[in-house]
Structure formats: C-alpha cells, structure tokens
Amino acid sequence: MPAPRATCPNCGAPVEFRWSGAVQAVCPHCRSVLVRRDLDLSKVGEVAELPADPSPIQIGTTGRFENDAFTVTGRIVYAYDSGTWNEWHLAFQAGTSGWLSDAQLEYSVYRQIAKPGDIPADSTLTVGQRYGLHGASFAVTTLTHAHYRGVDGELPFEYWDKEDVLFADLATEDGQLATIDYSESPPFLFRGIYVDFDALQLKNLKPVPAGPEAKTSGFNCRNCGAAIELRAALFTKTVACTSCGALQDPSDPNVLVLQTFAKRERITPRIPPGSRGHLHGHDFDVIGFQRRSIVVDGETYSWDEYLLFNREQGFRYLSEYQGHWNDIRNARGMPRQTRSGDKPAALFNGRTFDGFQTAVARTDYVLGEFPWQVRANDTATVTDYVDPPLMLSAERTPQEVTWSLGEYVPGRQIWDAFTLPGDPPPAVGVYANQPSPYAGKAARYWGLYALFVLLLLAVCAVRLLSAARENIFQGSYVFQPGTQEASFVTPVFEIGSRASNVEIEVRTNLRNNWIYLNMTLINADTGDAFDFGREVSYYFGSDSDGSWTEGSMQDSAVLPTLPVGRYYLRIEPESEASSQPISYSVVVLRDVPSPLYYLIALGVLLLPPIVVTMRSSAFEARRWQESDHASGSSGGDDDD
Amino acid sequence: MIKVYLAYALFVVGMMATAQYRGWGWSPAAMARATPRTIRDNPGSYRPVYGGFGHIFGGK
Numbered sequence: 001m002p003a004p005r006a007t008c009p010n011c012g013a014p015v016e017f018r019w020s021g022a023v024q025a026v027c028p029h030c031r032s033v034l035v036r037r038d039l040d041l042s043k044v045g046e047v048a049e050l051p052a053d054p055s056p057i058q059i060g061t062t063g064r065f066e067n068d069a070f071t072v073t074g075r076i077v078y079a080y081d082s083g084t085w086n087e088w089h090l091a092f093q094a095g096t097s098g099w100l101s102d103a104q105l106e107y108s109v110y111r112q113i114a115k116p117g118d119i120p121a122d123s124t125l126t127v128g129q130r131y132g133l134h135g136a137s138f139a140v141t142t143l144t145h146a147h148y149r150g151v152d153g154e155l156p157f158e159y160w161d162k163e164d165v166l167f168a169d170l171a172t173e174d175g176q177l178a179t180i181d182y183s184e185s186p187p188f189l190f191r192g193i194y195v196d197f198d199a200l201q202l203k204n205l206k207p208v209p210a211g212p213e214a215k216t217s218g219f220n221c222r223n224c225g226a227a228i229e230l231r232a233a234l235f236t237k238t239v240a241c242t243s244c245g246a247l248q249d250p251s252d253p254n255v256l257v258l259q260t261f262a263k264r265e266r267i268t269p270r271i272p273p274g275s276r277g278h279l280h281g282h283d284f285d286v287i288g289f290q291r292r293s294i295v296v297d298g299e300t301y302s303w304d305e306y307l308l309f310n311r312e313q314g315f316r317y318l319s320e321y322q323g324h325w326n327d328i329r330n331a332r333g334m335p336r337q338t339r340s341g342d343k344p345a346a347l348f349n350g351r352t353f354d355g356f357q358t359a360v361a362r363t364d365y366v367l368g369e370f371p372w373q374v375r376a377n378d379t380a381t382v383t384d385y386v387d388p389p390l391m392l393s394a395e396r397t398p399q400e401v402t403w404s405l406g407e408y409v410p411g412r413q414i415w416d417a418f419t420l421p422g423d424p425p426p427a428v429g430v431y432a433n434q435p436s437p438y439a440g441k442a443a444r445y446w447g448l449y450a451l452f453v454l455l456l457l458a459v460c461a462v463r464l465l466s467a468a469r470e471n472i473f474q475g476s477y478v479f480q481p482g483t484q485e486a487s488f489v490t491p492v493f494e495i496g497s498r499a500s501n502v503e504i505e506v507r508t509n510l511r512n513n514w515i516y517l518n519m520t521l522i523n524a525d526t527g528d529a530f531d532f533g534r535e536v537s538y539y540f541g542s543d544s545d546g547s548w549t550e551g552s553m554q555d556s557a558v559l560p561t562l563p564v565g566r567y568y569l570r571i572e573p574e575s576e577a578s579s580q581p582i583s584y585s586v587v588v589l590r591d592v593p594s595p596l597y598y599l600i601a602l603g604v605l606l607l608p609p610i611v612v613t614m615r616s617s618a619f620e621a622r623r624w625q626e627s628d629h630a631s632g633s634s635g636g637d638d639d640d
Numbered sequence: 641m642i643k644v645y646l647a648y649a650l651f652v653v654g655m656m657a658t659a660q661y662r663g664w665g666w667s668p669a670a671m672a673r674a675t676p677r678t679i680r681d682n683p684g685s686y687r688p689v690y691g692g693f694g695h696i697f698g699g700k
Binding site: 441444445448449452455456459463485487488489499500501502518520521522524526527528529530531532533557558559560561562568570572591592593594597598601604605608612 | 660661
C-alpha cells in the first residue's frame with residue numbers, strides 16, 4: 001500500500017508519511033513543523049538545526065520488539081548534562097506506538113500508558129523514593145531537567161513548542177522502567193524495559209562512516225600541543241592528554257583545559273588505550289583508563305578501570321585488581337537495598353547481593369576519553385554487593401547514585417579478547433565476586449553421600465537377609481577350676497558350601513566370676529590352626545549408687561574367610577582355681593553378617609564431602625576476610 | 641571431582657559387599673600352620689603360638 005502523501009503548505013514539496021497515524025511531521029525540505037488536522041496540513045513552526053547525532057538509529061530504521069515489527073518514524077531530541085539523547089517514535093505493525101530511548105547508547109523501549117492513574121506531583125519527587133505506579137513499585141532513579149532541542153519525522157501528537165522539560169525516570173529491581181514526562185498536564189506516563197541493541201534486530205541503520213569520514217576526530221592538546229584522538233567524540237565530556245595528562249573538555253568549542261599536572265606519574269595500562277577487543281560478540285575500543293584507590297585501615301588499595309566503547313553497543317567497563325578482572329556495565333534497573341541477616345544486601349533481577357564493602361574511592365590517574373566529567377582526586381562513596389560471579393556497585397556522589405553490575409572474568413579471557421601479548425597477571429588471593437571453585441560442589445557431594453547411604457543400607461539389608469548364619473557346631477561343657485589338665489577338643493565339624501567367615505559364640509552361667517577360653521580352630525585335614533582366646537566375665541552387685549553390673553555372660557569371635565573343610569576346636573579354659581564349676585556352651589556359626597563394616601563404610605564415604613565442605617568454607621573465609629562484614633560470611637555453596 | 645567421588649564410593653560399596661559375601665575381615669586369631677595330628681589325642685600338648693598374655697579380671 002502506498003504511503004499517504006501530502007503537500008507541504010510552506011514550500012509545496014511533497015511530504016510522504018511513513019505512518020498513517022502521524023499527527024505531526026517535519027517537512028524534509030524546508031524543515032517546517034506540520035500538523036495534521038482532519039484533512040488539512042498546517043505549518044505550526046520550524047525546526048532549528050539539530051545537534052550532531054551519534055546514534056546509529058535514523059528515521060526509517062526498522063526492527064522488532066516483543067515479536068512486533070516496527071519502523072522508526074520520528075524523534076524528539078533533548079539535551080541534558082551528559083549530552084543529547086533521542087526519543088525515537090516507533091510505529092508498530094500492529095498499529096500501536098512506542099518510543100525507543102538511546103541515552104548514552106543504553107536502549108529502552110517504552111509505551112505510553114493511556115490511563116496512568118495517580119501520578120506524583122513533580123515537586124514531591126526525590127531520587128531513591130519509591131512510588132506505586134500502574135501496579136508496580138518503582139524507585140526514582142534520576143530526575144532529568146532536559147532541554148528540548150527539536151523534532152524530526154512523524155510523531156503521534158503535537159510536540160514542537162517546548163523548552164525545558166522535567167523527566168522522572170523510575171525503575172524496579174527487576175529492570176522494569178517508567179518515565180514521567182512533566183511537559184504536559186496531566187503528565188505522560190510511559191512504561192518500558194531495557195533492551196539489547198542486538199535484540200531489536202535493527203535494519204536500515206545510519207551508515208558507518210567510511211573512507212576519509214571514518215577517521216576519528218581530534219584536536220591538539222591545549223596544554224602541550226600533542227595530538228589527541230577522539231573515538232567517541234560526540235559522547236566525550238573529558239579527555240586526558242596521553243602526553244601531559246591535562247584534562248580537557250572537547251565538547252567546548254574552545255576546548256577548555258580543566259586540570260593540569262605539575263608532575264605526573266607515568267602509569268602504563270595493561271590494556272593500551274586504543275586497543276580493540278572482541279567482547280560479547282562485538283568489537284570494543286579502549287577509550288579511557290583510570291586508576292582509583294580506597295584507603296582501608298590506613299592501607300591504600302588501588303585498582304584500574306578501562307572504559308570500552310562500541311558505536312552501537314555503547315559503553316562497558318573493565319576493572320582489574322591484582323589479576324582479578326570484572327566486565328562491568330550500567331545496572332539495568334534500580335536495586336532495592338535491604339538486609340540479609342545482620343548485613344546490608346541489595347535485591348536485583350531476582351538475586352540477593354550481600355553487602356561486601358563501603359569505601360570512599362578516589363580517582364588517582366586518568367587517561368583518554370570519558371563521557372562524564374572526570375578529574376583526578378574526584379571521590380565517590382562506593383558500596384559493593386556480591387553474589388558471585390556478579391558484583392553490584394553503587395557509586396554515590398552528592399549529585400547522583402550510579403549502579404553498575406560487574407561479572408568476574410578470568411584474565412585469560414581478557415587477554416584473548418584483546419589479543420594481548422604474554423600472559424595475564426596472576427590473580428592474587430580471592431576477590432570479592434570471584435566464583436568459588438567449590439560453589440555448589442559440597443551440596444552435590446552431600447546429595448551423593450545421601451544416595452550412597454541408601455545404597456549401603458540396601459546392600460546391608462540384602463546381606464542380612466541372604467547370610468546363611470548356619471549352625472555348624474554346638475557343644476555344652478562344665479569347667480571345674482583347679483583341674484590339672486582342662487584342655488580338650490571338640491568333635492569334627494564341617495565348613496561346607498563355600499569359604500566364609502565363622503563366628504564362635506561362648507555362653508556361660510557366670511556369676512561374679514570369669515573364665516578365659518584359649519581356643520584353637522584346627523583344620524583336621526591340613527593341620528592349620530587359628531589361635532584365639534575369649535575372656536568372659538560377669539559381675540554384679542549393689543552399693544550406695546544402687547545396683548550395678550559389669551561385663552557379660554557371653555562373648556564371641558569372628559574368624560574371617562575360612563576355606564571349606566573339616567575342623568575341630570581345641571578349648572582350654574582357665575579361671576580362679578577356687579571358684580565354683582562353670583557351665584558354658586560353644587556355638588560355631590558359618591557365613592555371619594557384620595553390620596559394623598557398613599558403619600565403617602559410611603565413615604569412609606563421609607571423607608570427600610567433609611573435605612570439599614572444608615575447602616569451600618576456607619575459600620569463602622578468604623573472600624570475606626577483605627569485607628566490612630568479615631564475620632558474616634554467607635558461604636558460597638548455594639550458587640551455581 | 642564428582643566423578644572421582646562417584647567411582648570412589650562405588651568402589652567402597654562394592655568392596656564392602658564383596659568383603660561381606662566372602663567373609664573378609666580382621667582376624668583375632670594367630671595362625672599356626674601344620675600342627676601335629678596328635679593334638680586330637682593329647683590336647684594338652686599344644687601351646688598357642690601367641691603364648692601367654694595378661695588377663696584383666698575383676699569386678700567393680
């Protein structure tokens with residue numbers, strides 16, 4: 001179907017509408033702002049020259065969001081402290097409207113809420129405060145006093161005569177977003193979510209500059225004259241000269257020198273600025289470097305941060321401390337601060353992050369470009385929360401709170417991504433969000449142990465049920481203590497069927513007496529003899545503590561694996577010469593189960609889970625010894 | 641490491657089952673080989689290989 005067409009009432013040029021629902025359009029020829037009223041198209045104003053736009057999106061870009069195709073039909077441009085951003089109007093195939101925001105190349109898609117309900121007055125808003133909006137609890141993340149810079153293309157409403165606009169950005173801890181636009185009365189409410197650039201499947205993007213235009217922009221340092229290249233020019237708010245370190249603002253037409261250094265320490269970043277690395281499927285350039293430090297108990301701890309830039313993917317950060325690397329990006333949402341046990345915690349994206357450390361971080365050294373105003377000796381209060389391998393960090397300055405989410409990355413992965421020579425520096429100690437090599441293992445070991453206990457019980461039950469316990473000999477005797485020659489032999493009995501153990505039980509009628517039986521089990525055919533003895537004693541009585549007993553009237557001995565054959569016992573009893581005659585019996589059983597052995601097996605199987613648990617605990621103890629909450633180690637065995 | 645534990649545990653359980661079936665264990669007996677057949681006729685002539693030992697006797 002051909003697109004609706006009209007004629008510009010100002011210049012007469014044809015105006016082709018991409019979207020039939022457009023209320024406002026901009027004539028591409030004379031830049032008049034045109035508004036459709038019924039069938040008429042009237043000029044209501046003119047668009048000023050729009051600022052240079054670093055966004056890869058343009059009018060006519062197509063993409064998909066939530067399985068619905070869209071076309072970018074127009075945009076509203078705003079300026080704020082960190083530069084400019086676009087609100088791109090999306091005309092969905094389903095006939096609905098949406099907005100794609102691209103501030104600092106962080107993409108989010110919003111839809112306007114037709115009946116927003118109660119919206120808090122702008123005068124009541126404070127950053128961090130929570131509000132119930134449209135059925136969800138949102139916290140105010142930023143209040144942006146933006147300046148309207150212009151419009152382009154087609155919009156679903158009249159929007160051209162604005163000046164300063166207050167936006168309240170709100171977020172939940174699971175990444176839902178809301179924006180209140182106070183430019184109208186009643187205010188507009190939009191709800192949305194963050195989206196990855198790749199997930200939008202954008203096509204017909206602004207062409208990447210090629211040829212001579214592809215050169216990075218730059219200028220000469222106003223302090224020392226050295227050439228300075230800019231790779232993220234339209235975003236850069238501060239650049240530190242690689243020669244003299246002077247901090248300058250390239251966005252100012254006169255390039256102001258913001259800070260100079262009389263004497264400058266030379267620090268060589270492990271990843272040289274200008275390096276290009278392949279991360280998350282995209283090429284990123286290292287455009288900035290800073291060294292920061294904290295002082296804890298009088299000791300200074302320094303770490304390095306690298307700022308990475310990709311024209312479409314935006315900014316990422318890498319941090320390195322003693323060989324431990326983190327891949328960091330802005331947190332997409334507003335974590336909810338809470339407590340976990342006796343220490344602070346933060347809830348974010350369905351995970352609980354345990355408070356690790358709060359310290360004042362100082363910027364010691366800066367190199368390259370930054371999309372924010374940065375100075376040496378800048379300070380921010382940094383609070384880290386960990387849920388390995390993730391770390392959630394809040395940086396607080398008097399002006400704002402910025403949340404970022406880092407993921408622990410092995411140094412080798414960084415080295416490979418940037419094809420750096422040699423090996424990464426070895427990691428020293430255990431880092432706050434370093435994944436434990438034992439994470440989840442102890443639980444798995446204990447789970448397996450439980451299974452093996454069941455298996456052992458099953459084997460034990462089978463053994464108890466299948467053991468022969470065959471009575472192969474039984475004899476009763478009376479021993480008269482004091483007899484000259486008390487030894488005797490039993491009749492021959494057979495250990496048949498198969499080689500097995502043999503239990504010899506002795507039962508007596510002892511009363512406050514003892515008997516010792518020297519016994520020898522002798523193979524009648526080979527003469528092999530097994531010597532052993534059993535002492536049986538049994539005493540009882542009563543005293544001031546009541547009645548007591550000691551010992552037992554019976555005992556037994558188990559001889560292991562005896563070959564099949566004919567055997568007899570030689571028995572030689574001993575006792576007090578003056579004691580009464582002692583009656584006793586001897587029972588020989590073949591193939592007797594021994595439950596004690598299963599208990600030993602349970603103990604042997606217990607060793608690996610205990611070792612893994614101890615190692616896991618030791619790893620977590622090393623992690624938390626660097627924390628403000630060292631005694632509150634949470635353990636690290638519940639995540640994998 | 642889990643696989644090592646699995647193998648180790650199956651070995652332990654298997655050994656335990658085998659030991660029980662075969663009657664393996666620690667013997668309380670000392671073994672003397674090739675005793676004379678005359679023991680059956682004269683039990684008093686035999687002396688155990690471990691010789692004498694002390695007894696602990698008594699009551700409370």
